[in-house]
Amino acid sequence: MRKIRKGDDVVVMTGKDNGKRGNVLKVLPEADKLIVENVNIVKKHTKPNPQAGVSGGIIEKEMPIHVSNVMLYNPQTKKGDRVGFRTLEDGRKVRVFKSNDEVVDV
Numbered sequence: 001m002r003k004i005r006k007g008d009d010v011v012v013m014t015g016k017d018n019g020k021r022g023n024v025l026k027v028l029p030e031a032d033k034l035i036v037e038n039v040n041i042v043k044k045h046t047k048p049n050p051q052a053g054v055s056g057g058i059i060e061k062e063m064p065i066h067v068s069n070v071m072l073y074n075p076q077t078k079k080g081d082r083v084g085f086r087t088l089e090d091g092r093k094v095r096v097f098k099s100n101d102e103v104v105d106v
Contacts, residue, residue, distance in 0.1 A: 001093060002027065003083040004034060009073040011080035012039055012065065021073060025062065033064035040065045076100060 004010060008024045022037040040063045048056030071080025074097050082098040095104040 001085065001095075002029070003095065004067055004070065004072060009075075010034070010036060010070040011073050012036070012070050013080060014069045015040075015065070017065075028064055031064065032067045034067055034070065035062050035064050036070065037062065072097070072104065074099065074102070076102060 006024050006027055012020045017039045020039050022039045024034050025037055026035040041060050042063050043058050072083050074081035083095050084098050086096050087093050
């Protein structure tokens, strides 16, 4: 079980996008990286490929950011928060915020 999953709201803690908040679009588990919406945007120069229907030009896209550089956003404290795990009475394993022991997964 991973601490940060697709669809989670995260805050960037380090780097050029420090303080930005976004939604996790994709998790790359083999590299421990995430693609976060509107974070780590780069400009990519593409050549046109008429056979594939691709027009050339400069496009902006999100690049992966390491999972250690983001924290899960806690809506109650309005900050990034560390995440732990707990097993509930019914046997389910859920993620919890470390600061207030609030369950992330419902």
